[in-house]
Amino acid sequence: xxxxxxxxxxxxxxxxxxxxxxxxxxxxxxxxxxxxxxxxxxxxxxxxxxxxxxxxxxxxxxxxxxxxxxxxxxxxxxxxxxxxxxxxxxxxxxxxxxxxxxxxxxxxxxxxxxxxxxxxxxxxxxxxxxxxxxxxxxxxxxxxxxxxxxxxxxxxxxxxxxxxxxxxxxxxxxxxxxxxxxxxxxxxxxxxxxxxxxxxxxxxxxxxxxxxxxxxxxxxxxxxxxxxxxxxxxxxxxxxxxxxxxxxxxxxxxxxxxxxxxxxxxxxxxxxxxxxxxxxxxxxxxxxxxxxxxxxxxxxxxxxxxxxxxxxxxxxxxxxxxxxxxxxxxxxxxxxxxxxxxxxxxxxxxxxxxxxxxxxxxxxxxxxxxxxxxxxxxxxxxxxxxxx
Amino acid sequence: xxxxxxxxxxxxxxxxxxxxxxxxxxxxxxxxxxxxxxxxxxxxxxxxxxxxxxxxxxxxxxxxxxxxxxxxxxxxxxxxx
Numbered sequence: 001x002x003x004x005x006x007x008x009x010x011x012x013x014x015x016x017x018x019x020x021x022x023x024x025x026x027x028x029x030x031x032x033x034x035x036x037x038x039x040x041x042x043x044x045x046x047x048x049x050x051x052x053x054x055x056x057x058x059x060x061x062x063x064x065x066x067x068x069x070x071x072x073x074x075x076x077x078x079x080x081x082x083x084x085x086x087x088x089x090x091x092x093x094x095x096x097x098x099x100x101x102x103x104x105x106x107x108x109x110x111x112x113x114x115x116x117x118x119x120x121x122x123x124x125x126x127x128x129x130x131x132x133x134x135x136x137x138x139x140x141x142x143x144x145x146x147x148x149x150x151x152x153x154x155x156x157x158x159x160x161x162x163x164x165x166x167x168x169x170x171x172x173x174x175x176x177x178x179x180x181x182x183x184x185x186x187x188x189x190x191x192x193x194x195x196x197x198x199x200x201x202x203x204x205x206x207x208x209x210x211x212x213x214x215x216x217x218x219x220x221x222x223x224x225x226x227x228x229x230x231x232x233x234x235x236x237x238x239x240x241x242x243x244x245x246x247x248x249x250x251x252x253x254x255x256x257x258x259x260x261x262x263x264x265x266x267x268x269x270x271x272x273x274x275x276x277x278x279x280x281x282x283x284x285x286x287x288x289x290x291x292x293x294x295x296x297x298x299x300x301x302x303x304x305x306x307x308x309x310x311x312x313x314x315x316x317x318x319x320x321x322x323x324x325x326x327x328x329x330x331x332x333x334x335x336x337x338x339x340x341x342x343x344x345x346x347x348x349x350x351x352x353x354x355x356x357x358x359x360x361x362x363x364x365x366x367x368x369x370x371x372x373x374x375x376x377x378x379x380x381x382x383x384x385x386x387x388x
Numbered sequence: 389x390x391x392x393x394x395x396x397x398x399x400x401x402x403x404x405x406x407x408x409x410x411x412x413x414x415x416x417x418x419x420x421x422x423x424x425x426x427x428x429x430x431x432x433x434x435x436x437x438x439x440x441x442x443x444x445x446x447x448x449x450x451x452x453x454x455x456x457x458x459x460x461x462x463x464x465x466x467x468x469x
Contacts, residue, residue: 254397254432270396270429277406280396283431293431295398352399352436360398 002144002216003339004032004096007186009194010210013042013154014201020046021152021210024054026062027380031097033058036212038109038152040088046208049078053089061095067105067137071130092150092212100143100216106136110156110170113149114140115177121146142216147189149177154209155193159200168200187336189213219339221247226294227346227365228255229388238388239263242344243287250333251285253294256346261285274325282326290333292326295360298368300327301334305375308335340382345369347387390425392416392464394451395441397432405429405440407453415460424468 008023020042026033035057039049053074060070070093078089090108104112104123114121123138142148157167176196180189193211201209223245229238239260243249251257261268268283268291275281279300283291292298304327307317321332334341349362373383394400394409412427433441438450442459445467451459 254395255434257431258434268431270431272409272429275396275406275409275429280398280401280405281429291431293396293398293401296401350436352439358399358402360402 001098001219002100003219004098004214004216005186006032006034006096006212006214007190008034008036008210008212009190010152010208011154011194011197011205013206013208014204016043016208018044018047019210020050020208021154022047022050022054023210023212024051024058026058028062031095032214032380033061034094034096034150034212034214035061035091036094036109036150036152036210037089037091038154038208038210042208046089049089052078053091057091057093061093067093067128067135068130071107071133071135075131075133090152094148094150094212094214096142096148096214096216098216100141102140102142102148102214104138107133110151110153111136113151113174113177114142114146115149115174115180116143116146117182118178120174120178142214144215144217145182146215147177147180147182148214149189149193150212151193152208152210154205154207155197155211157207158197158205158209161206162202162204163200168197185336186213186215189215220337221245221340221342222250222289222333222338223247223342223344224250224252225256225260225344225346226252226298226369228253228259228348230347232348234388235259236263238344245342247340247342248289248337249287250290250292250330251283251288252292252298252330253346255348255350256294257283257285257291260288260291274329276325279325279327282329290326290329292330295365295368297326297330298372301330302368302372302375304328304331305335305379309375309378334376335379338376338381341373341376341384343369343373343383343385345385345387389423390445390468391443392425392427393430393433393443394427395431395433395439395443396429397436397439399436400432400440403439404453408440408442408451408456411453411456412460415457419465421468425464 010019012019020039024035035054037050037054039046092109093105095103125136125138128135160167190211190213197209280293304320307313353361416425442449442451
């Protein structure tokens with residue numbers, strides 16, 4: 001079983017507030033579906049066409065519809081442009097299963113790129129005609145050294161009218177991808193491609209440009225320990241068990257981190273440079289991936305994760321994740337580097353938290369953990385709660 | 389060199405330990421104690437009852453933003469001068 005590391009990003013045509021490209025993601029138990037669609041024209045109209053196309057495709061495929069049914073529905077649903085008498089939007093459908101199998105369907109979009117260890121991999125494509133539209137299907141298997149990239153034509157044409165007479169062009173993009181560090185994550189690949197686009201367009205993109213990258217890697221597990229165990233006599237025993245569990249360890253909570261430091265027999269340092277008015281700073285314990293305060297930090301990380309999953313707030317979340325504070329680090333870790341989350345939830349009650357004037361009592365904490373579990377599950381990850 | 393440890397656990401954070409850390413840093417700087425005192429943060433000092441907890445010379449004190457200056461003058465100063 002692999003983790004499917006997929007990322008996408010768009011830049012808008014200069015002067016446009018809306019992007020005419022749209023990427024729709026669907027997380028399923030056994031696979032991820034990504035649909036990139038490029039709507040005719042630019043601005044609002046293109047945005048609506050692209051959004052409709054990718055949403056219809058992703059939703060129908062998720063529900064088990066065939067590619068024929070999906071294309072047929074798209075063709076009959078898209079509104080017709082008054083100027084061009086056309087309802088048109090290209091698409092690239094990518095479905096990657098967590099055993100590495102990949103299925104791709106392309107309609108009028110630039111051919112996808114597959115690169116393995118710096119070499120281009122050629123795909124066998126099968127042409128299918130559906131409603132007079134030519135769809136190219138291909139199936140192959142990704143491994144941990146392969147990179148799959150799809151772009152909209154705004155990337156292919158990057159630089160036209162600016163630095164490059166003929167634009168970036170498919171073969172040059174392929175070369176660029178062959179030279180990308182093979183350990184780069186999908187997000188870094190997408191950033192590299194779009195940075196290059198911006199450079200060629202001299203920051204005045206002539207068209208919406210979007211890139212999607214997909215890689216697979218071994219699944220990663222995080223053990224998040226929060227709240228001291230119910231029975232203090234068992235602290236040592238339980239912490240040992242958590243530290244020996246497979247995967248990384250994250251500790252959220254003041255007392256919890258003191259217990260971990262004591263068990264390991266080390267001193268904990270606090271990195272004051274990460275302190276903000278709203279979020280307590282991170283602690284440093286050797287061997288522990290991340291150490292934070294508990295209820296406040298988890299609450300702020302939850303806000304970021306919920307924003308990340310919302311269409312309208314996604315950008316804000318991405319910006320927040322760049323910040324150097326405990327909540328941003330926790331959210332980033334859970335979003336980007338976690339496939340299986342074990343929540344080790346201590347049941348000890350801090351009597352001071354139970355007084356009426358403290359807003360975050362035991363019940364609040366337990367509800368917060370349940371919310372965390374459900375948000376992380378909605379991202380397509382596996383969550384396991386262990387009460388200790 | 390002595391440490392002044394300010395708790396930044398949940399309860400202390402909510403009672404503005406952030407402001408206390410910043411104020412103590414200002415006081416250390418303005419009094420020229422940089423080579424004698426270091427303000428550090430600590431995770432839960434275990435006395436949430438007395439938040440905000442500040443540990444100095446192995447004693448845990450209760451300090452609030454409005455009592456920070458007084459705490460510095462009465463408790464810290466005499467031990468470093």
